[in-house]
Amino acid sequence: MRRVDFTPLEQRKLTFDTHALVKDLQASGFEKQQAEIIVTALVTLTTGNMDTVYRDMVTTSHQEIALQQIMAHLDAIRKDMVILEKSEFANLRAENEFTEQEKKLMEVGTEFDKKNADVDRSTTEATKKIDIEVASLKTLLESLKLDTIRYLAAFVFACLAMALGFYRLWK
Incomplete structure (x- = not known):
């Protein structure tokens, strides 16, 4: 709850003249007592509204x-x-302060990782060389197969030619 200072009732100012309003109401046909009751009700409502406004105001x-x-x-x-x-x-x-043993262990682990990477690289290079050699040997083998088939075909044709030659001679 916040504390709000209210302006005392005597210091509050209404926004209309109650006496003039009573006279206006009498001029409009209301009796004096009726006009005063209406103005009193309006003053009460206005005062209540002003109290609400003063309560909600923050200075x-x-x-x-x-x-x-x-x-x-x-x-x-x-x-x-x-x-x-x-x-x-x-x-x-x-947490980041390590003992000397832990530092040495980390250094050894780092060296091991480097050597392991070197071994992996060497293995990969050797595997590539072997693959290249295997491919060249396969190419050579195919070439030799083709030459063998060519010589075989030439031999078969030569044998056929000689057989036809002998056949012709005997006939």
């Missing part, structure tokens, strides 16, 4: 106080965040 001093409270709250949050960051940084630094 400059209230705004300044609320702003100061918000700024104080934000400062407290900032301080908490700085403390939290410092503690997290300290934890990270503690």
Whole structure:
């Protein structure tokens, strides 16, 4: 709940002249008592509305106080965040401090990985060379097969030619 200062009833100003309104109502045909009751009701309604407005109003001093409270709250949050960051940084630094054995172990692991990569590279190169040699041998084999078939065909034709030659001679 916020505290709101009300202007005392005596200091509040109505936005219309009640006496003039009573006279206007009498001039319109209302009796004096009826006109006064109507004006009293209007004053009561207007006063109630003004009370509602005054209750809902926030003064400059209230705004300044609320702003100061918000700024104080934000400062407290900032301080908490700085403390939290410092503690997290300290934890990270503690986690990153390794013993000498752990450092040596990491170095050995790094060297092992490098040597393993060299072995893998050498194996890959040897595999490529073997694949190239196998391909060239397959090409040579196909070439030799073709030459063998050619010589065989030539031999068969030569045999046929000689057989035809002998056949002709005997006939």
